[in-house]
Amino acid sequence: MKDSFRVAFCGLICALALVLMISTGIVPVATYAFPCFAGILLVAVVIELGEKWAIAAYVSVSILSLFLAGDKESVAYFIAFFGFYPIAKSGIEKLKSRILQYVIKYALFTVCMIAAFSVCKFVLAIPDEEFTLLGFYIPWAFLAVAELVFVVYDKCITILVVRYITTIRNRIFKNPPSN
Secondary structure, three states, X not given: OOHHHHHHHHHHHHHHHHHHHHHOOOOOOHXXXXXXXXXXXXXXXXXXXXXXXXXXXXXXXXXXXXXXXXXXXXXXXXXXXXXXXXXXXHHHOOOOXXXXXXXXXXXXXXXXXXXXXXXXXXXXXXXXXXXXXXXXXXXXXXXXXXXXXXXXXXXXXXXXXXXXXXXXXXXXXOOOOOO
């Protein structure tokens, strides 16, 4: 595979991910969804070009999002978890023990979400009202709900990887590239 193709493919994925991150400032409910989608785009980079290229794409989108995205909370969630998780997932799933895979995934998610919450609260000064429901300040309840949503998110990534490899990849590339 030529370097020009690698750069172009990676650049295209980065551009699409960056459009999603910039859109978080325009679409109010996109704070959590668009960083997820932007991270999922990096799956194609992992599959086609490998983890090193995907890490470079993650770093590029993260840095550009810091400057260009309007919703800094979504940028914090992208950087803290959603941007690198699709890359880390491929490494975690190479472990033989399914139980160990799940423990690592959920521990990673929990630690990263707490870190992102802390950055949002103490660095970005996101008001407590963002984590209030019916007048109760309940960030731990949000984390519990997020853990449940993570189960779906992780499964969706797996389904999308299979779909990408079996269907989409063959439509994009007449002869799928090999790493």
